[in-house]
Amino acid sequence: MLKVNAINSFYGKAHVLRNLSFNVPKGHVVALLGRNGAGKSTTMKSIMQLVRPSSGEITFKDEDIVRLPSHQIARLGLGYVPEDRRIFTDLTVIENLLVGWQSPREGAVTWTQEMLFDLFPNLAERRNNRGKALSGGEQQMLTIARTLMGNPSFVLLDEPSEGVAPVIIEQMIKVIGQLKSEGLTVLLSEQNLHFAQAVADSTVIIESGVKMFDGTLETLNSKPEIRDAYLAA
């Protein structure tokens, strides 16, 4: 569904992604693993064209999306959940959802506010509160809900477990499972191997912007040298 082919991205002068290629098949949850600074967020931003890759191809549903403005990519059904939540703190929960709203899309679930409040019961109680009044966990829920309002068929989840309590992460695991069962495709960037193992079908490991591993979790577990070098404690 999403094909990333030999992209190179720079951040200022730093060469962040080097010839990075991977695929995300429809209906799969793929975890992009690696330490901070490895280039996970830049990969996500490059897909959304928030960072413009200097070379390489990215196709979504066989359509070339390199150089497209970000909002057009979002309108193709590619939803982006940023790493540091970036909710609109001065807007209420409902208004935040309204910003993410897009018209229904063929072949994707059409989310309503009520469906999202079912998925995230905490948000329902706080629907008229401003974003800044929410706790960190609630903000994390809101940023996902906001993206779902755009009825995406594919979601980019950038480090959803960063700085969140283990109890909230457990809730997140349930939500991702639910999204998968609704037919959504997910690319998830993570550092928390425990979390990735609980939700992902396969993983891509990157280090300094270079792909080090691409395969299923079983394969990864059978290669402890890779796991230990880039991930495991």
Next chain:
Amino acid sequence: MNGVLKTQRLTKTFGGLIAVDNVSFELQKGELLALIGPNGAGKSTCFNMLMGQLKATSGKVYLANEEITGLAPRQVWRKGVGRTFQITATYSSMTVIENVQMALLSHYGDILRFLPRAHLLHRDEALNLLDLVGMVNQADRHCAVLAYGDLKRIELAIALAHSPMLLLMDEPTAGMAPKERVDLMELTAKIVRDQGMSVLFTEHDMDVVFTHSHRIMVMNRGKLIAEGDAAEIRNNPLVQEVYLGGGTLFTSEVASHA
């Protein structure tokens, strides 16, 4: 009493909201004390009151039996407290070594000098500090182009510049790979041992907390709800309910640290 840091009924309210509610604890010399809890539990607020970024609504803070409540951050620093930040704070227009020299210039009272060239002052001492955190071979690189983990090390070198008796670390390993986390915490533990320093840190990575702290305090909704060693905290049902969850998210073996 050889408590390095002591708080007495420390409280902070924002409007009607009680962010930190009567928190009292004591940190012993040479101790690595972890403060954990859900987001919004009041950990950062608590930290900011210790360092002086926030004024406490009530309660007191003592550093080595001297009251430091209400002092500005720079005054707290002069009393011998160093800190690192959750979101790294370095001087992005300077080189690595200049970042450390800056702290040394402040420590030696050179800030208001207009004539000497700053980059020539305290260079050797800065190199020693960088050596300590393993950054000496990157000393002349521009800070803005460094990897995140390296910035965290620079922050540590800055925080150690005035040989503090107490180090406050706000989520020291956030955003690091597991291997780096272990390295950084082992480095911290070594410095604590060698220099007889004490450390208070907040952290979300339970592997780090359970392995590297001597003692753990848990906060929830502004209150301290539990305190103890790793095993006690893991098996505390209240802590499991509000924070730890079912335990799928950290390594099941607890390294004994006693």
Next chain:
Amino acid sequence: MEFFVAQIITGLANASSLFLVACGLSLIFGVTRIVNFAHGSLYMLGAYIGYTFMQVLPGGLGFWSSILLAGLSVGVIGVLVEMLVLRPVYKAPELFQLVATFGVILVIQDIALIVFGPEDLLGPRAPGLRGVIRVMGEPIPKYDITLLVITPIVALTLWYLITQTRVGVLVRAATQDREMVSALGVNQAWLFTGVFGLGSALAGLGGALQLPKGGADLLMDFHILAPVFVVVVIGGMGSLPGAYLAAVIISVLNVFAVTYLPQSTLVLMFIVMIVVLTIRPYGLFGREEVAGEHGQVGEPERPIKPASARMQLLASGLILLLAMMPFYTASFSLVFTTDVLIFCLFAASLHFLLGLGGLVSFGHAAYYGGGAYVAALLVTHVNTPMELAFLLAPLGAGIAALAIGWVCLRLTGVYFAMLTLAFAQLLWSLVFQWGEVTGGDDGLVNIWPSEWLKPTIIYYYLTLLFCVGGILLLRHIAHSPFGYALRAARDSQRQAESTGIDTRKIQLLAFGFAGFMGGLAGALFVFSKGSVFPNELEIARSFDALIVVFLGGVKTLAGGVAGGVFFKGIEDILIKFEYWRLVMGLLIIFVVILAPEGIVGSLRKGAERLNLIKSRHM
């Protein structure tokens, strides 16, 4: 009592235009983060265009359609400005975009001159609303009553649009994080254009609506600018109710001041602003400006190094060349070079504050003009010897800077910038309105140097000594521990404060020092010209310095000086042409678009690309 009510009604009516212009500015700032200095120019265009339509369209219907058409036309002009000038520079550092709006001011000034001619136009009366209505026996013009009704309607409509519609939600979201809005599928480019268009239309509407009370002239752009900024800042950047309340307060106070204290009208506005900001630092309804982490653009500044041997040689050669100048050029070239040197020192002093300190002062003319006036006042009123006045001038400017800095440094970001502008305007108003001491608009004349310094050549050497010495001193301090601490406070105040650095003290000292050097430039200026007029304290003078620093390059130590030479050189060539402002404005806009790192920064990048010099980045 009756009289009071009448005064208040007049004040409320006067608040109308002010509010419209101010809320347009506030709206644009909220979303695009651009402080649109060209907003006064759009207001002026609204007046001219409205006037033109009124000449063609007859009767009451014609009058009101003209006002609406003026608003619409200016809205379209705003859209064009946004698309042609601002879109290409959104990628440039935020404050650099300001310079583009300065360029727009100059361009619009000359276009208005070409299209509408130099004469002041007297606004037509509103048909059917010529008379007065008696309110409690006092006559109130009917047009005032009409304005009184129109403004709240516009305000309520805007309020509804912003708070109750999805577009309004998107606008508010974009205010906070435009990149995220775009990643959620909203075309932010058009959102920006739309908001800029709406804000411009409001300015145009304001300009057209005030025609019956004022008229149209070519100075309107700068005259409205100061009150509008005062209103926006008092109300709180981005707050509609705040803008309304502030516009009313300022206008009503102004009406009373005209009656009771006619000498204080201009000063009063700034005093109100200073009082409000002292009690509520972010305005009546404003919230603390937190510098956004997102949407920030531009590379981080590079580490500074002492000049290389090659650069030192180059600089020495240049200084030698300047020192030899009297031997190979005519005396008018010396006068011109004196001007350039003085201007470079002025620019370098602002660059010190802005580049190293990250403290964007919009009112640096206060210290330049201030220094000039200190010297001139001492000579005029107490017969101070020139040498002593010359030394006391920078001292006076430095002390003024310390006092003003002490108040302004309580604020950050755009509020800080606005407050510095307000203080500069306060000084200007004092000088302008306190005629018996300062000479008012006629300035102070006969301020000549002592006999031994009078010859052009001698004065040239005096200037060379102080300007080159001053610039080298500023540069040397950049490399000293103090200069480093100043940069540390800019890069990360959090870290600096947590390692024992009193950042406010450092910044205050820097502010005072920059003011001192600005005052030195002013002192050199006044004795070289023999006179000083209030325009040395004007907003335009502050803008000159800002343009120069940005064009030269904020992030490079040589930026101020390089920009100063470039600006003065170009100005000297262009000023011979009738429409030099137009050319200058366009030139500024092009430089902003083509060289977003400033002249020095872009040259350095070019040289690096060609491998002429080594990159300092790694």
